[in-house]
Amino acid sequence: MKLTVIGCSGSMSGPKGAASAYLVKTDTTTIILDLGPGTMGQLMNYIDPAEVDAIVLSHLHTDHVADIIGMQVYRRWFPGGPLGPVDVYSPGDGLFRTRQIGGDGPEENYEGEFTFHTVAQGDSVTVGDIDLEFFHAVHPVPALAIRLTGPGGEVLTYSGDTDYCEGQVAAAKDADMYLCEAAFEASRDTVRDIHLTGGRAGQIATEAGVKNLLLTHLQPWTDPDVVCQEARATYSGPIAVANPGGTFHVANPSRMGA
Template sequence: MKITVVGCSGSMSGPCSASSCYLVQADDAAGRRWSIALDMGSGALGALWQHCSPADLDGIVLSHMHADHMVDMIGMHVFRRWHPDGPLGPIPVLAPAGAVDRVRGVGGDGPEEDYAAEFDFIEHDPQAVRTMGPFTVESFPVWHPVPTYAVRITGPSCEREGSVTLSYSGDTDYCDGVIEAARGTDLFLCEAAFREGMDTVRGIHLTGRRAGKVAKAAKPATLVLTHIQPWTKPHDVLAECLDEWQGSTAIAQAGATFTI
């Protein structure tokens, strides 16, 4: 499994990165490359083009419907409907309930627009395991002001025989759901948008320290801190995290790749 950081800026696009989007790719047993995107935030569609054609996406997973995680679904809709080679057809989009209405609102479209020609919306269900090509996707409710899901993705390893696991926190504060999503995974993409002593409201984001506590409880092989806001120094967040967690840790940067 190969993971590319398409966009990792927290809450908004920044000078060095689009907001949230992560490209996950793996080959199936027949050698066919599958590609799914985790979130589609502001600036993500343009940045995605640097790594693969948007036409090659096989699915999209939306953790929640805040703009910095989904607003470029409108661009994707335009791309798929009016592609010069003809309409590209629908791809599965795993998203919270009400996703169609939310996308419609961003696009300014009328109630007749259901995007069915471009997207097959499927609701997150913590009781279900979804399949996208060689990937299985599990959903875990987490703590954020709107319905939000961390995901755990299992797929083929590109480094050894067998399968590996990736987890992605979406946006969350410290809770059981994000710990369960990340437990024992090979790579954990974990948001850390808040700073200790500065952002005291709870139920929105993790701080670096709380991200470290999640990792300490879940014990992933590698933790990648992401969704850091443009005004925050990433190494300050990293220092907070390392007070709690001394395992393998990196800071997400646009264009970075990880293979597991």
């Protein structure tokens, strides 16, 4: 699988780019994880949005879903004709949330652009050659971690927004890459059950046996050096910080060359 960071700014778009959105591709399958503010335009730098096979939303906060209306407009009014519906998976009522963002009434069901599916912890779906499993996350609204297993057995886990919980450890178990939010700095942010610090992200990665830790969702005022130092205190493996346009090849070393 190939992971491309479309946007990674936490809680809002930032001076370096859009809010949360991640493109996951194999040779035959294209999935978008989250569609935060500013990500629709950036997505066009990497793919034609018509190629998307599924949209998977970790939760329905605006900084992770606002550009679903941009996707809706693109699919409905594409000059070559309507593109038809794409599957959208989310915790909570994705249809209702999309109406809220679009300012549309109950008569609008977006059936020409989207097919909405509600998912919860313990659910699993298959999109093309990628298997997705959903795990509990701790956040003020229903939220999920997403474990994606590619055709070669490679595993990418996306934390979504969360604090430490056993669901994250289970979702990231032996993952080849853990794309993990780290919006908080330990010395600054003491509130719990909203976001991770670098230290708590590293703790999950260590307990889960993660092979690579990719920190993301850093707010514009969060210092990546501080977050990395915190993570290094609790995790000894490779650590990187997501940046817009960053690409990562997620591979299972035990399957390589097989």
